[in-house]
Amino acid sequence: MSLVVVGSMAFDSVKTPFGEVKEELGGSAAYFSVAASFFTEVKLVSVVGEDFSPEYIEQFRKRGIDLEGLERNIGKTFRWTVEYGDALNEAKTLKTELNVLERFHPKLPASYCNTPYLFLGNIDPILQGNVLKQLSPKFAVCDTMNFWIQGSREHLLETISNVDIVIINEGEARLLSGERNLVRAAKTILSFGPKSLVMKRGEYGALMFHHDQIFAAPAYPLETVIDPTGAGDSFAGGFVGFLARAQAPLNENLFRQAVIYGSVMASFCVEAFGLRRLWALNVTDIQCRYAAFRDLTAYEDAELF
Amino acid sequence: MSLVVVGSMAFDSVKTPFGEVKEELGGSAAYFSVAASFFTEVKLVSVVGEDFSPEYIEQFRKRGIDLEGLERNIGKTFRWTVEYGDALNEAKTLKTELNVLERFHPKLPASYCNTPYLFLGNIDPILQGNVLKQLSPKFAVCDTMNFWIQGSREHLLETISNVDIVIINEGEARLLSGERNLVRAAKTILSFGPKSLVMKRGEYGALMFHHDQIFAAPAYPLETVIDPTGAGDSFAGGFVGFLARAQAPLNENLFRQAVIYGSVMASFCVEAFGLRRLWALNVTDIQCRYAAFRDLTAYEDAELF
Numbered sequence: 127m128s129l130v131v132v133g134s135m136a137f138d139s140v141k142t143p144f145g146e147v148k149e150e151l152g153g154s155a156a157y158f159s160v161a162a163s164f165f166t167e168v169k170l171v172s173v174v175g176e177d178f179s180p181e182y183i184e185q186f187r188k189r190g191i192d193l194e195g196l197e198r199n200i201g202k203t204f205r206w207t208v209e210y211g212d213a214l215n216e217a218k219t220l221k222t223e224l225n226v227l228e229r230f231h232p233k234l235p236a237s238y239c240n241t242p243y244l245f246l247g248n249i250d251p252i253l254q255g256n257v258l259k260q261l262s263p264k265f266a267v268c269d270t271m272n273f274w275i276q277g278s279r280e281h282l283l284e285t286i287s288n289v290d291i292v293i294i295n296e297g298e299a300r301l302l303s304g305e306r307n308l309v310r311a312a313k314t315i316l317s318f319g320p321k322s323l324v325m326k327r328g329e330y331g332a333l334m335f336h337h338d339q340i341f342a343a344p345a346y347p348l349e350t351v352i353d354p355t356g357a358g359d360s361f362a363g364g365f366v367g368f369l370a371r372a373q374a375p376l377n378e379n380l381f382r383q384a385v386i387y388g389s390v391m392a393s394f395c396v397e398a399f400g401l402r403r404l405w406a407l408n409v410t411d412i413q414c415r416y417a418a419f420r421d422l423t424a425y426e427d428a429e430l431f
Numbered sequence: 432m433s434l435v436v437v438g439s440m441a442f443d444s445v446k447t448p449f450g451e452v453k454e455e456l457g458g459s460a461a462y463f464s465v466a467a468s469f470f471t472e473v474k475l476v477s478v479v480g481e482d483f484s485p486e487y488i489e490q491f492r493k494r495g496i497d498l499e500g501l502e503r504n505i506g507k508t509f510r511w512t513v514e515y516g517d518a519l520n521e522a523k524t525l526k527t528e529l530n531v532l533e534r535f536h537p538k539l540p541a542s543y544c545n546t547p548y549l550f551l552g553n554i555d556p557i558l559q560g561n562v563l564k565q566l567s568p569k570f571a572v573c574d575t576m577n578f579w580i581q582g583s584r585e586h587l588l589e590t591i592s593n594v595d596i597v598i599i600n601e602g603e604a605r606l607l608s609g610e611r612n613l614v615r616a617a618k619t620i621l622s623f624g625p626k627s628l629v630m631k632r633g634e635y636g637a638l639m640f641h642h643d644q645i646f647a648a649p650a651y652p653l654e655t656v657i658d659p660t661g662a663g664d665s666f667a668g669g670f671v672g673f674l675a676r677a678q679a680p681l682n683e684n685l686f687r688q689a690v691i692y693g694s695v696m697a698s699f700c701v702e703a704f705g706l707r708r709l710w711a712l713n714v715t716d717i718q719c720r721y722a723a724f725r726d727l728t729a730y731e732d733a734e735l736f
């Protein structure tokens with residue numbers, strides 16, 4: 127089934143211990159849509175400026191991504207400048223230039239109505255709420271960040287109460303819940319209304335809290351991690367993309383598989399700067415990495431205690 | 432098969448956000464031996480002072496632990512004072528009083544000879560080497576810490592080259608290898624001679640590097656973690672204890688199960704101060720937690736991409 131994503135398109139300037147790129151194509155909607163496009167039909171809602179070249183548009187078109195919802199406004203595309211230290215899991219924002227994103231009011235094209243799946247990327251919770259009202263999706267997932275948790279808590283709780291799944295990182299989960307312990311943090315967040323919570327933990331993998339069950343997925347132990355930018359949105363793209371693709375009614379096992387596919391897409395994302403590794407992927411790559419994840423945690427109860 | 436452990440016996444004074452204990456029974460040999468005693472026959476080699484009360488001795492005896500190798504010397508038992516912050520994974524040592532441990536030279540009783548399994552707790556690598564020469568075990572595992580990695584590197588590398596498995600935490604693996612990336616760190620450490628490396632990652636679980644395979648195990652998501660002291664030694668006790676118990680020849684799957692049993696024992700250890708939770712355990716508790724670990728990572732390839 128098809129999927130709408132609402133989020134940012136950006137030019138990211140990124141420095142890691144392994145190199146540096148200037149104004150690399152990025153943004154939550156970009157990472158999410160490319161990752162999800164391997165699983166299902168994706169409709170993108172975002173905004174770019176006059177500096178967004180037709181070659182980029184063409185790359186998204188090649189992945190079959192519907193761009194009717196991509197506005198092009200007067201001004202420059204959103205820019206983000208970030209630096210990562212040796213630990214790679216701590217992003218230090220050097221500059222944020224909102225540009226056209228500052229006046230972004232997502233409007234869904236008529237052709238997007240009745241799309242059953244929705245991913246709300248990390249944007250103002252008020253805008254997330256507006257999109258939810260425009261679409262009334264069958265299944266909605268949202269992301270957020272510390273900035274909105276601290277600065278727009280009430281609107282964010284309104285959004286969270288109206289989605290099925292919240293995907294955030296463990297630090298955000300602690301801030302949102304006020305609980306240091308992750309199990310307690312999850313209980314608090316689930317009490318706000320969503321059916322499930324997925325906590326991303328960077329190089330340590332992810333935890334999913336779904337009804338009374340907890341699922342733990344490792345991250346793929348990579349020998350070379352070049353750039354963690356976009357890993358979270360790529361995870362969300364694989365996760366929601368797989369759920370939207372699934373033929374069977376959604377159940378615990380499908381949610382668990384979705385976490386693994388999310389982890390697969392994140393593991394590819396970090397292997398190169400920007401979207402470079404994702405553009406170059408094919409279905410066989412994804413299937414092989416999924417099998418590698420299976421090997422990573424598999425064991426039989428051959429000898430019991 | 433039976434198992435010798437060489438390590439410290441201690442009185443730990445521990446402060447965590449959840450409380451405080453003074454001179455609580457601890458030490459690597461204590462945690463390891465109690466955890467391993469649920470799986471196999473354990474012979475302990477350590478040293479205590481005149482202040483080590485007969486009631487403690489009785490507790491170990493009740494768990495069937497052989498104490499012929501426990502020296503009682505003139506002076507006081509080793510004492511360690513530690514404080515943990517909110518993160519719980521960062522121990523801040525406030526005081527270390529070696530006392531009788533300062534002049535500890537492990538001598539294995541004749542009855543310990545021909546014991547097939549050996550765990551070398553975190554002590555001076557020179558002493559670890561002496562024990563290896565005294566015992567010539569079929570299967571040896573060692574732990575260490577930053578202090579020895581930095582201060583006694585040559586002797587440590589000698590010990591590491593003579594054991595089957597090294598169990599250390601990820602920070603120690605980075606320091607020992609000089610590699611930030613854990614996959615590279617593992618390759619470097621395996622090039623020193625051991626067949627396998629287990630990297631403990633605290634609340635994030637453990638990674639095992641064994642031949643060309645990597646196994647990832649989560650930590651158990653606990654709602655209440657009281658005191659992380661001894662978790663690593665309890666992990667090692669479950670891990671080596673299970674391998675020593677196994678009837679089948681050791682293979683990849685048994686090593687993976689051993690990582691899970693290690694994680695099970697660590698997950699119990701942190702639920703209370705000191706050894707309190709481990710003393711109160713029974714076999715059913717361990718089997719239930721093992722099953723809970725299985726649930727934590729289980730999924731079927733019900734719907735494939």
